[in-house]
Amino acid sequence: GQQLNQSPQSMFIQEGEDVSMNCTSSSIFNTWLWYKQDPGEGPVLLIALYKAGELTSNGRLTAQFGITRKDSFLNISASIPSDVGIYFCAGQRSSGGGADGLTFGKGTHLIIQP
């Protein structure tokens, strides 16, 4: 099935650094979502974006819904050890039958070096 292009695939950063990751698609989405997944657990919702151009923050996390509706980015400021994990972007379309299933990126594996 279709997947979003998420980059980078992995990031090795120092504690305290800022992090930036993004997702692009050849198709338009009505909703963009960002999730974090820890080993052995399900994805946890971080930020949901519903309008093109929307910029939303959740603590040290900031995400934007691209104007073209084909991309989104997530920034994490001043990273801390508990930020370690895999971050997934997900896009969703809406139709007359309701919202479609989520289309996911392959994930960005964030590793923080002390």
Added chain:
Amino acid sequence: KAGVTQTPRYLIKTRGQQVTLSCSPISGHRSVSWYQQTPGQGLQFLFEYFSETQRNKGNFPGRFSGRQFSNSRSEMNVSTLELGDSALYLCASSFPTGVTDTQYFGPGTRLTVL
């Protein structure tokens, strides 16, 4: 409010067997979606149930089926298991508005097929 719960958390089956996984959504949520997560294919949408009806379906063979009960709890069944069905199966619930459908995930069921 309790989150999405999935049972069992771990399951080991052999090829050819069938399996049933269970999901209880967040209280008040009426939509349940199922996803398969594997290292190779990532997170892929299986199907979505709303008001006891399958509303959306991903690109999986007919061996994968599901149902939803009147209390919104959902079950997923996989028949004639294959080795490639080994995966983390995730359930997500939402209170769909018709346009937005913010999904919250459970911890998943880890299925191993031997």
